[in-house]
Amino acid sequence: IFDPDRFNLTLSIIAKLYNMDVTADILDADVQWTRYSEDADGVERVISDQAWALKRAGAGKSIDLTIDDCDFNGYMPKTIKFIATVTLRDGMGNEAGTDTAIFQY
Numbered sequence: 001i002f003d004p005d006r007f008n009l010t011l012s013i014i015a016k017l018y019n020m021d022v023t024a025d026i027l028d029a030d031v032q033w034t035r036y037s038e039d040a041d042g043v044e045r046v047i048s049d050q051a052w053a054l055k056r057a058g059a060g061k062s063i064d065l066t067i068d069d070c071d072f073n074g075y076m077p078k079t080i081k082f083i084a085t086v087t088l089r090d091g092m093g094n095e096a097g098t099d100t101a102i103f104q105y
Contacts, residue, residue: 004067004070004072004076005067007065007066007067007070008064008065008066008067009064009065010062010063010064010065011062011063011065011082011084011103012061012062012063013026013031013061013062013084013086013101015086015088017088022088023061025088025089026061026086026087026088027089028058028059028060028061029058030086030087030088030089031059031060031061031084031085031086031087032053032057032084032085032086033053033056033057033059033063033082033083033084034049034052034053034082034083034085035049035052035053035056035069035080035081035082035083036049036079036080036081036083037049037070037071037077037079037080037081038077038078038079038080039073039075039077039078040075040076040077040078041078042078042079045071045077048071048073052069052071056069063082063084065082069082079104080104080105081102081103081104082102082103082104083100083101083102083103084100084101084102085098085099085100086098086099086100086101
């Protein structure tokens with residue numbers, strides 16, 4: 001059961017390559033947090049999500065979420081997802097790949 005009065009959680013990136021933890025090799029600048037949400041009628045909240053992403057830019061590999069991150073505006077969003085897009089670099093600093101992880105409720 002979702003209790004908006006007690007919403008508080010931390011999302012952290014854990015990166016593995018060939019079953020080895022490479023999280024320490026990920027630069028904080030190579031983690032981008034975004035949010036996708038829809039209002040009670042299922043309409044995407046683009047402006048709200050963009051404002052949230054700007055506020056959370058540079059958060060790094062871990063992000064603490066509170067009720068303010070949900071932006072309820074008097075209603076429960078139909079959909080809300082917090083998305084981490086992570087870039088992995090090779091030993092020369094070149095992009096080797098990207099992947100995303102999504103937390104949705």
